Amino acid sequence: MRKSKIEWTESTWNPATGCTKISAGCANCYAFRMAKRLKAMGVNKYADGFNLAIHPEVLPEPATWKKPRTVFVNSMSDLFHEKMPVEFIKQVFQVMNENPRHTFQVLTKRAEQLAELSDQLTWSKNIWMGVTVENADYKSRIKSLKYTGAFVKFLSIEPLIGPMGKLDIKGIDWVIVGGESGPDSRPILEEWVLQIKEQCESQNVPFFFKQWGGKNKKKSGRILQGKIYSEMPVI
Numbered sequence: 001m002r003k004s005k006i007e008w009t010e011s012t013w014n015p016a017t018g019c020t021k022i023s024a025g026c027a028n029c030y031a032f033r034m035a036k037r038l039k040a041m042g043v044n045k046y047a048d049g050f051n052l053a054i055h056p057e058v059l060p061e062p063a064t065w066k067k068p069r070t071v072f073v074n075s076m077s078d079l080f081h082e083k084m085p086v087e088f089i090k091q092v093f094q095v096m097n098e099n100p101r102h103t104f105q106v107l108t109k110r111a112e113q114l115a116e117l118s119d120q121l122t123w124s125k126n127i128w129m130g131v132t133v134e135n136a137d138y139k140s141r142i143k144s145l146k147y148t149g150a151f152v153k154f155l156s157i158e159p160l161i162g163p164m165g166k167l168d169i170k171g172i173d174w175v176i177v178g179g180e181s182g183p184d185s186r187p188i189l190e191e192w193v194l195q196i197k198e199q200c201e202s203q204n205v206p207f208f209f210k211q212w213g214g215k216n217k218k219k220s221g222r223i224l225q226g227k228i229y230s231e232m233p234v235i
Contacts, residue, residue, distance in 0.1 A: 004072060007210050007222070007230070008176055009105055012075040015059055015092050017045050018052040019078050022109055025134030025159055028184050031076045052081055054088050059095050068101040080110040086117065097124045107132060107156055111144035123149040128174075128233070130154040135162035146171050152233050158210060159185070163192045167199050174206050174233040179213030179220075188213060193224060206231035 004012045021029060031050070038046040045055060062071070073079060073096070079089060096104045107130040108114050114131070123129075129150035131141040134157070145153050152173045157164065159180030169175065177196055179188035193209065200207040209229040212220035222228055 004075070006072060006075070008208055008232075009072040010070045012072045013058070013061060013104075014045070014055065014074055014076045015095075016052065016054045016074055016077040016079065016081075016084065016088070018048070018050045018076070019081060020052070023134065023138060024161060025109070025132055025138075028159075028180060028182050028186075030182060033182070035076065052077065052083050054085065056088070056091070059091060062095055062099040062102055065099075065102065068103075070103045070105065073104050073106045078108050078110055079106055080108040080113040080117070082110065082113060086120070089117065090121065093121045093127070096127050097122050100124060100126050102126060103128060105130065105154075109138075109141070111141035115144040115147040118148040118150075121149070123151060125151045125235070128152040128154055130156050130174075130176075132156045132158070133164070134159055136165045137162075139164070139167070142168065142172070152235060154233065157196060159213065160188050160192055160196075161186045163189075164196055167196065169199065169203050169205050172205055173235075174208065174231075175200050176208045176210055178210035179217075181211065181213040181215075181217040183215060185213050185215060190224075197224070197229070206233055208232070 035046050035050040039049050103126050105128045109132045111131045131145045133141050133155055154174035156176045158178035180186050197207050207229050209222055209224045211217050211222045214220045
């Protein structure tokens with residue numbers, strides 16, 4: 001477990017690491033850059049770089065955390081990667097099921113794989129399931145998320161790299177929006193963000209604006225029209 005600087009969580013837990021790029025939002029993947037750095041530093045988990053690897057030795061960790069916390073699961077991978085062993089996914093879910101004092105946030109771009117496996121998983125109320133939707137081309141992931149048995153369903157519209165258009169977010173509990181950050185970050189327009197915010201407001205979905213991003217995300221901040229939006233799911 002590591003404390004996290006991600007605004008919408010408290011810590012990260014990585015029972016798996018590594019991934020492969022599958023869509024436009026992956027182009028400047030922060031986890032890919034981080035894995036290269038950690039490999040160069042000699043961190044054992046990243047000895048094979050960003051190739052997919054499972055780490056069953058960390059599965060017992062959540063049981064040792066006495067204080068309840070909000071945990072982003074697999075910030076350095078995708079739990080529903082097509083090469084992830086299904087039995088290992090089930091083991092991760094069992095750990096989350098057995099530690100109800102913690103809130104586990106799982107995020108994937110492999111929404112079809114998520115929907116396919118959903119009935120094989122136990123969806124305890126402490127598991128928040130999300131999909132990444134970076135532009136209008138990937139809105140089908142929202143439909144797949146709705147198919148799952150998760151009690152809390154959320155969207156991570158980050159990096160937002162194009163207008164989303166109309167969103168059907170009925171049954172969605174939370175929407176996070178953020179611009180891309182890093183040396184090759186793509187631009188984000190305020191009008192794209194406002195269009196999403198207005199739809200969240202009209203459909204009573206909590207809205208969280210994470211960042212404008214850019215080469216210096218700290219400098220660009222997260223103020224939208226004079227306000228910070230940090231709404232969370234109502235559970």
